[in-house]
Amino acid sequence: MPPSDVKEILQDWRDLWKEPYAALANRAESGERLLGYFCSYTPEEMLHAAGFTPVRIVGQQRNVDLADTHLQGYCCSLARTDLDMALAGDLAWLEGAVFVQTCDTMQRLSDIWRLNTGFAYHGDVVLPARLGDPLAERYLVEELRSFRTGLEKYAGAPVGDEALRESIRIYNRNRELLGRLYEMLAAGAGITGTEVLSCVMAGMWMRKEKHNELLEKLLAGLENQSAPVNGRLRLLISGSLCTTPEFTEMVEGMGALIADDDLCCGHRYIEGEAAEEGDPVVALARRLSERVICPAKHSPGVDRAAYLVDKAGRAGARGAIFFLQNFCDPHAFDFPWLRERLQQEGVAVLLLESQLQTPALGQMQTRVEAFLEMIRGA
Amino acid sequence: MMSGDAVERREIKSVADYQKLIADYYKSAKTAYKRDQKVAWITSGGPVELLHCFDIIPVYPENHGAMCGATRMAVELAEVAEGRGFSRDLCSYARADIGSAITKGGPIGGLPRPDMLVCCNNICGTVLKWYEELARFFDCPLFVMDTPFVRGEATPHAVGYVAAQMNEYISFLEQHTGMTFSEERFVEAATKSLQALTLWKEILACSEHKPAPMNCFDAFIHMAPIVTLRGTDEIITYYEGLLAEMRERVAEGISAVPEEKHRLLWDNIPIWYEMSDLFNLFASLSTCLVADTYTSAWTFDQIDISDPIRSFALAYTDIFLNVNLERMVDKAVSLAERYSADGMIMHSNRSCKPYSLGQYDNARAFTRRTGLPVLILEADHTDSRQYSQAQAEERIRAFIETL
Ligand code: SF4
Ligand code: SF4
Numbered sequence: 001m002p003p004s005d006v007k008e009i010l011q012d013w014r015d016l017w018k019e020p021y022a023a024l025a026n027r028a029e030s031g032e033r034l035l036g037y038f039c040s041y042t043p044e045e046m047l048h049a050a051g052f053t054p055v056r057i058v059g060q061q062r063n064v065d066l067a068d069t070h071l072q073g074y075c076c077s078l079a080r081t082d083l084d085m086a087l088a089g090d091l092a093w094l095e096g097a098v099f100v101q102t103c104d105t106m107q108r109l110s111d112i113w114r115l116n117t118g119f120a121y122h123g124d125v126v127l128p129a130r131l132g133d134p135l136a137e138r139y140l141v142e143e144l145r146s147f148r149t150g151l152e153k154y155a156g157a158p159v160g161d162e163a164l165r166e167s168i169r170i171y172n173r174n175r176e177l178l179g180r181l182y183e184m185l186a187a188g189a190g191i192t193g194t195e196v197l198s199c200v201m202a203g204m205w206m207r208k209e210k211h212n213e214l215l216e217k218l219l220a221g222l223e224n225q226s227a228p229v230n231g232r233l234r235l236l237i238s239g240s241l242c243t244t245p246e247f248t249e250m251v252e253g254m255g256a257l258i259a260d261d262d263l264c265c266g267h268r269y270i271e272g273e274a275a276e277e278g279d280p281v282v283a284l285a286r287r288l289s290e291r292v293i294c295p296a297k298h299s300p301g302v303d304r305a306a307y308l309v310d311k312a313g314r315a316g317a318r319g320a321i322f323f324l325q326n327f328c329d330p331h332a333f334d335f336p337w338l339r340e341r342l343q344q345e346g347v348a349v350l351l352l353e354s355q356l357q358t359p360a361l362g363q364m365q366t367r368v369e370a371f372l373e374m375i376r377g378a
Numbered sequence: 379m380m381s382g383d384a385v386e387r388r389e390i391k392s393v394a395d396y397q398k399l400i401a402d403y404y405k406s407a408k409t410a411y412k413r414d415q416k417v418a419w420i421t422s423g424g425p426v427e428l429l430h431c432f433d434i435i436p437v438y439p440e441n442h443g444a445m446c447g448a449t450r451m452a453v454e455l456a457e458v459a460e461g462r463g464f465s466r467d468l469c470s471y472a473r474a475d476i477g478s479a480i481t482k483g484g485p486i487g488g489l490p491r492p493d494m495l496v497c498c499n500n501i502c503g504t505v506l507k508w509y510e511e512l513a514r515f516f517d518c519p520l521f522v523m524d525t526p527f528v529r530g531e532a533t534p535h536a537v538g539y540v541a542a543q544m545n546e547y548i549s550f551l552e553q554h555t556g557m558t559f560s561e562e563r564f565v566e567a568a569t570k571s572l573q574a575l576t577l578w579k580e581i582l583a584c585s586e587h588k589p590a591p592m593n594c595f596d597a598f599i600h601m602a603p604i605v606t607l608r609g610t611d612e613i614i615t616y617y618e619g620l621l622a623e624m625r626e627r628v629a630e631g632i633s634a635v636p637e638e639k640h641r642l643l644w645d646n647i648p649i650w651y652e653m654s655d656l657f658n659l660f661a662s663l664s665t666c667l668v669a670d671t672y673t674s675a676w677t678f679d680q681i682d683i684s685d686p687i688r689s690f691a692l693a694y695t696d697i698f699l700n701v702n703l704e705r706m707v708d709k710a711v712s713l714a715e716r717y718s719a720d721g722m723i724m725h726s727n728r729s730c731k732p733y734s735l736g737q738y739d740n741a742r743a744f745t746r747r748t749g750l751p752v753l754i755l756e757a758d759h760t761d762s763r764q765y766s767q768a769q770a771e772e773r774i775r776a777f778i779e780t781l
Contacts, residue, residue: 074728104503108735111703129499130524142535333507336463
């Protein structure tokens with residue numbers, strides 16, 4: 001593939017990240033059945049096997065108006081802007097949404113959404129708070145089975161095991177291809193963190209079949225090009241999600257490279273692999289149960305600090321930026337401990353908190369600049 | 379001080395017994411190590427009955443958080459946690475408690491060091507993160523009892539999951555105490571717990587009477603034993619005394635608030651640092667807060683002693699904060715009916731998302747179903763920096779005028 005095509009794909013996906021929703025409205029118009037989701041623990045393969053395209057709703061930079069009569073100002077801006085879009089009719093192209101219980105906010109948002117929006121479908125998956133142990137996994141299998149039953153009822157057709165296995169194969173392939181991009185990124189092979197994140201993000205709004213096809217082309221093209229990224233200050237970013245590319249572009253625009261991430265819409269999304277044989281529901285539950293946990297979950301076997309220290313080491317990152325949403329309890333609770341452990345290992349840490357309603361990019365720029373200078377001077 | 383005229387407070391006689399009970403309890407918890415007794419920190423909705431079977435003293439950081447709030451010491455402690463990097467937007471119970479663990483500060487010089495931690499997430503996800511932090515801080519074992527959120531009715535697989543964890547919890551306690559589980563002792567503790575829950579329910583029900591013999595401010599104080607001591611003998615004696623006193627008040631027509639004119643419900647955790655000022659304000663407006671959704675959360679009593687593990691699993695899962703919004707409204711509506719309320723005050727508590735997110739919808743649903751008005755007050759249960767007294771007073775006065 002010629003380099004110009006590589007550029008084109010990356011540009012398209014960056015644009016999609018910047019503004020995903022308009023394109024989705026068009027696709028729904030031409031008959032594609034879209035179901036929204038908010039959390040990377042969503043059993044997307046099931047929705048896919050049932051004939052829907054799962055699409056991630058990631059909030060939006062907008063002035064919240066309608067949602068203010070349902071959610072207090074001390075609720076995170078993802079929940080507030082998501083609800084505001086739904087109430088304003090800006091998500092009318094969705095048939096409905098799936099709520100996976102991660103945090104207290106999502107738990108309540110599901111009810112508020114169900115009671116106040118008129119979508120045809122509403123799904124809940126009550127994820128266990130414990131993950132990675134056999135009791136929780138057994139519960140999760142049953143919960144996914146009952147979720148499947150609800151979905152079948154709505155779809156009016158069974159979601160067979162074979163169809164589910166096929167979807168698992170497609171999603172595994174997707175995770176594998178995206179994983180290769182991360183390897184190239186870590187190796188400094190001609191791609192930036194923003195570009196890799198664009199690839200992950202864009203996939204959340206595409207049919208995975210299509211995404212895989214383009215990813216293969218992209219990888220082939222990238223492997224042929226030899227413009228290594230050198231001399232950049234390597235960073236790790238951690239948090240839930242970056243709704244738009246502006247933040248990582250700003251950071252990388254200052255001569256840094258986001259060499260790896262621990263984002264819910266980044267590397268955490270592609271962690272783990274589901275078995276392609278055996279009971280597909282068990283396979284899905286096991287992947288969710290064993291992948292690295294999100295801070296809203298508890299697993300005695302996973303030490304997130306060790307995980308981040310290791311990630312920083314492998315990426316050669318000298319600094320870590322925590323990009324968190326205001327009022328996001330799970331992430332805020334983990335921060336002091338993670339910061340301490342990273343600093344002990346010589347990784348500098350910067351905390352940035354944002355609200356989608358008032359993204360303070362200018363302010364952040366000054367802080368990132370000072371942070372990079374500090375590392376360079378050290 | 380609020381401008382409401384100080385009103386003669388009809389002291390509940392049992393307050394003296396209460397103070398002794400709580401003082402004895404904290405004394406024995408703080409000296410447990412001398413008797414080789416283990417201490418477990420446990421969440422307010424945690425299955426405490428099993429700890430009693432293993433002679434473990436339960437200690438409740440949330441109750442401690444409330445004490446820090448009521449003594450207005452929470453802010454100072456929270457600032458210590460904030461200095462460590464904990465966001466000011468996190469639950470102030472957690473911040474105050476973490477601050478107190480670091481400095482040994484607070485009204486009782488910090489809680490006794492835990493030998494183990496028991497966290498049940500039936501109230502919130504905050505406790506999960508808070509207890510993880512405590513486990514790191516004290517370097518001690520943590521047991522997490524995971525109670526899946528309930529929409530409508532608890533699913534059989536959720537109850538099965540929790541029941542299996544009850545057994546795991548028993549093994550955890552055996553391992554850390556070296557004792558063997560005795561089903562007999564469990565049934566005994568469960569029976570006592572049930573007795574206490576029933577007594578507590580009857581005490582609260584006394585306020586269905588007009589005028590109410592007790593108000594929420596009293597209930598907020600007298601609830602501490604039902605949280606911390608259920609399963610023991612002392613609590614039964616104490617609640618029997620309190621119940622007798624309330625029945626006597628009812629018989630003699632003694633009211634909590636002189637000349638009770640208005641009866642209101644309260645939703646959410648109290649504003650601890652404002653308890654006495656708010657009491658005076660409401661009393662001066664002849665208003666009694668007759669019932670609340672908070673203290674009545676400890677009235678689950680559908681326990682089947684013949685199948686204690688499973689029925690405890692269900693009881694601990696199907697608890698007030700762990701259910702969908704419609705069920706929360708059902709509860710408020712039923713309180714309004716039973717207690718002949720004229721309206722409700724909702725404390726929108728920025729510290730507690732599971733209690734507060736959804737309140738705006740709940741308020742509208744409540745009014746739709748009962749025709750009663752609701753006032754929403756923005757505050758925080760222990761962080762007074764988030765509270766404007768003047769504004770709250772003005773709004774309360776205006777609200778009561780419309781009744
Ligand atoms: S995890 Fe954090 S950002 Fe995500 S919905 Fe919950 S509170 Fe909001
Ligand atoms: S978040 Fe709410 S339920 Fe949880 S500890 Fe804080 S006050 Fe209690």
